[in-house]
Amino acid sequence: MIPILIFTAVVLLFVTALFTARYRRSRSVSLKRREGIKKLESFKTLLVHLQQHRGLSNGELNGDQALHHRVSTVAKHIDQDWRTLESLDANLPTTDRFSGLFTHWNRLKVRYSGLSANNNLEQHNRLILNLLYLIEDISESHHLDYIQPDTRGIEVIWKELLETAESIGQVRALGTGIVASGGCNSIQRIRVKFLNEKIQRMLSEVTQRLQQALDRGASPSLLSPLLNKVTDTERVILQLTLLNETELYKDDGITISSEAYFSLASRCLEPLLALFDEGIERLKMIV
16 A cells, blocks of 8 residues: 555656746746847847938938938937846857847947948948848847747748748948939939849749748738738838839939838838738737
């Protein structure tokens, strides 16, 4: 009788220890995911401000000195973004990609005014591309790309969706510079056409990825609202691509101001960034 009691007690202890270990692992992963979500939100804010700095500084370097004050203001926001990220994770500054981005920004913010407009764009584009890579690293290292079977597809918001937003950010920066300088040369015309086509292609890819995820069993309550809003957003953004091929290509003088063009392009960018925010809020309810 006693051996049976001992055996039963040992089994109970083992089962208890097993469930305790699983609970702790689950809780640890959940905490890591919530930390990752906070970082994604802060990195998205940094991305938005870097894109603004690129567009406004390109307008300034192409002759619109009235934009200089806005460039300085956005630079201050970016400096605060870095501090916010460091407060979320003291180890971030020690990572190669983060420290490389931070160093690149600190050089660029003081040297941009001495660069050519083209070099300034290239520097910003490279900086933002590396930031997008870092965002993907964060999502993977914090286990956000796959939470459960019916959440597959949510990663579209920090991958294809942000890539689409970046294409719009690039054409906004390029267009602001074209308007500020008063005309579009042949190389700029080719670049605008390329970005217009990429924006349309990326919007289609975001839609397809979300629909494929739904077809494979992803949660309709999670992804269907995002898919519907991407479709609504697409009509607004296509108006920008049409404007680019009419206003920016004019041979007889551009009538819109650089400030107005930047604001118009920003209004097309905002719905995509709002979609990112909505996706993140829906993700928070799961983790």
